[in-house]
Amino acid sequence: MILSNYHTHTVNSDGNNTVDRMVERAVERGFTSLGFSNHSYTKHYEGGSIPPHRIPGYFEEIDAAKKKYGDKINVYKGTEWDYYTEDDGFDYEYRIGSVHYIEEDGVLYDVDISGGDLINSANKYYNGDIFRLTEIYFEHVADLFDRVDCDIVGHFDLVAKFNKNNSVFDANDPRYVNAWKKAVDRIMKHDGIVFEVNVSPVYRGYRDEPFPSVPMIEYIRDKGGRFIVTGDCHESGALGVWFEQAYALLDSLGAEYIDFEDIVKNKK
Ligand SMILES: [Zn+2]
Ligand SMILES: [Zn+2]
Numbered sequence: 001m002i003l004s005n006y007h008t009h010t011v012n013s014d015g016n017n018t019v020d021r022m023v024e025r026a027v028e029r030g031f032t033s034l035g036f037s038n039h040s041y042t043k044h045y046e047g048g049s050i051p052p053h054r055i056p057g058y059f060e061e062i063d064a065a066k067k068k069y070g071d072k073i074n075v076y077k078g079t080e081w082d083y084y085t086e087d088d089g090f091d092y093e094y095r096i097g098s099v100h101y102i103e104e105d106g107v108l109y110d111v112d113i114s115g116g117d118l119i120n121s122a123n124k125y126y127n128g129d130i131f132r133l134t135e136i137y138f139e140h141v142a143d144l145f146d147r148v149d150c151d152i153v154g155h156f157d158l159v160a161k162f163n164k165n166n167s168v169f170d171a172n173d174p175r176y177v178n179a180w181k182k183a184v185d186r187i188m189k190h191d192g193i194v195f196e197v198n199v200s201p202v203y204r205g206y207r208d209e210p211f212p213s214v215p216m217i218e219y220i221r222d223k224g225g226r227f228i229v230t231g232d233c234h235e236s237g238a239l240g241v242w243f244e245q246a247y248a249l250l251d252s253l254g255a256e257y258i259d260f261e262d263i264v265k266n267k268k
Contacts, residue, residue, distance in 0.1 A: 001243060001244060001247045002032075002228075002229065002247075002257070002259045003029065003030055003031045003032055003240065003243070004031055004032055004033040004034065004035075004259060004260060004261055005026070005031065005034055005035065005230055005231050005233060005239055005240070006035035006037060006076070006078060006094065006096070006152065006196070006228060006230050006260045007035075007037050007080065007096055007152075007154070007196060007198065007230035007231060007232045007233065008022055008034060008035060008036050008037055008231075008233050008239075009036075009037070009038055009039070009080075009232075009233065009234045010022055010036060010038060012036075012038045012050055012054065012058045012061070013038035013039040013048055013049055013050055013080075014039060014045075014047075014048035014049075014234065015038070015233070015234045015235065016234055016235040016236075017235055017236045018061070019036060019058075019061040019062055019064075019065050020061070020064070020065055020068070021236055022034065022036075022233070022236050022239070023065045023068075023069050023073060023075055024069070024236075025236035025237075025239055026073055026239055027069055027072045027073050029239055029240050031073055031239065031240070032073060032074065032261070033073060033074040033075070033076065033259075033260075033261045034073060034074075034075055034076070034239075035075075035076035035077075035078045035093070035094065035260070035264070036058075036062055036075075036076065036077060036078055037078040037079055037080040037096050038050050038058065038079065038080065039080050039082060040079050040080065040081045040082050040085035040088070041085055041088065042082050042084045042085055042101070042108075044084065044101055044108040045082075045100070045101075049082070049085075052088045052089075052090070055088065055090050059077055059090075062075060062076075062077050074261060076093045076094065076261075076264055077092055077093045078092055078093055078094045078095065078096065079092045079094075079095050079096070080095075080096045080098050080154060081095045081096065081097050081098065081144075081148060081150055082098055082099070082100055082101075083097075083098070083099045083100070083101070083140050083141075083143075083144045084101060084103070084108065087148075093264050093267070094151045094152065094260070094263070094264050094267070095148065095149065095150040095151055095152070096150065096151070096152040096153075096154040096196065097141075097144045097145055097148060097150030097151075097152065097153060097154055098144075098154030098155060098158070099111070099137060099140045099141050099144060099154075099158065100112060100158070102121075102133075102136055102137060102140060104121075104124075104125040105125070109121045109124075109125075111133075111137055111158055111159045111161075112158050112159075112161045112162075114162055115162035115163070115167055115168040118130070118133065118159070118162065118168055119168065121133060130168065130169045131169065131173060131175040131176055131179070133159070134159050134160075134169065134175075134176050134179055134180075135175065135179040137158075137159040137179075138159075138179040138180050138182065138183035139179075139183070141153070141156065141183050141187070142182070142183040142186035142187055145186070145187045145190055145193060146186070146190075150193070151192070151193060151194065151260075151263060151267075152193070152194055152195075152196050152228065152230075152260070153187060153193060153194070153195045153196060154196060154198070155196070155198045155200075155201075155211040155232065156180070156183075156184075156195055156196075156211055156212040156216060157180060157211050157212045157213055157216060158211060160207075160211075160213065161201055161206055161207070161211075162206065163207075164206065164207050164208065171213065177215075180212075180216060180219075181219060184216070184219060184220055184223060184225070185223070188220075188223050188224070188225060192263070194225070194226050194227060194228050194258065194260065194263070195212060195217075195220050195225055195226070195227050195228075196211070196227070196228055196229070196230045197210045197211070197212070197217070197227050197228070197229045197230070197246050197249075197250065197257070198210055198211040198230050198231075198232050199229065199230070199231055199232075199241070199242040199243065199245075199246050200231060200232035200233075200238070202242050202245075203231075203238065203241045203242045209249075210242075210246060210249075214249075214253070217249075217250070217253055217255055218253060218255075220255075221253060221254065221255040221256070226256045226257065226258050227250060227255055227256065227257045227258070228257060228258060228259075228260040229243055229246045229247060229250070229257060231243070
């Protein structure tokens with residue numbers, strides 16, 4: 001098991017703890033590295049993302065933690081880069097690429113609020129065709145990796161966050177399966193991109209499996225894709241939760257996982 005986490009939020013975006021507290025907790029848990037990935041700025045998520053003018057202060061906090069805890073743990077400056085963020089010119093050590101919203105008629109709608117909300121958006125924009133919504137979602141995910149130099153695929157099937165027991169749509173429907181397979185194929189054309197196995201929907205009780213789902217992990221594995229386990233942690237208590245199960249799952253599937261720290265180090 002690799003004790004590191006590259007998907008970490010703090011009070012700088014929508015997390016509950018400071019940079020310092022998160023690092024302190026990671027050290028207590030015996031982590032070897034911790035990367036911060038607060039939400040890049042979008043007007044749509046004004047209160048939960050970091051506007052560019054607050055990035056220097058955020059970086060200073062991380063630098064202070066690097067200094068304070070440097071002999072115990074390696075700390076990295078990353079970002080969870082949203083599809084709708086415009087380049088801010090800052091030098092991040094890595095980027096998680098994530099799609100949280102989709103724009104229709106000049107308005108952004110969220111894909112991860114609730115199942116009912118997703119159905120409402122499908123009714124409003126696609127004549128009730130929920131599979132059209134999922135197709136557009138996965139096109140956005142692939143487009144993001146064509147457009148922005150990201151290292152990690154963030155919560156690949158976020159659109160299925162509320163789809164436990166296929167309660168919103170049939171995840172075996174060929175249209176859904178083709179949509180995500182196409183996105184995987186497009187992303188895999190870029191070298192070195194890893195898929196996160198994001199355990200947050202499990203420990204938060206939304207799903208029985210992480211993002212991405214098991215069939216997706218198997219498909220990505222067969223295409224030669226690699227994984228890192230992340231907690232998408234919004235509070236210090238979440239660090240390392242369900243990691244053991246996630247690594248056991250990847251082992252049982254014969255999926256290759258890596259220590260993301262090696263990639264960050266090699267980028268320098
Ligand atoms: Zn996210
Ligand atoms: Zn996140």
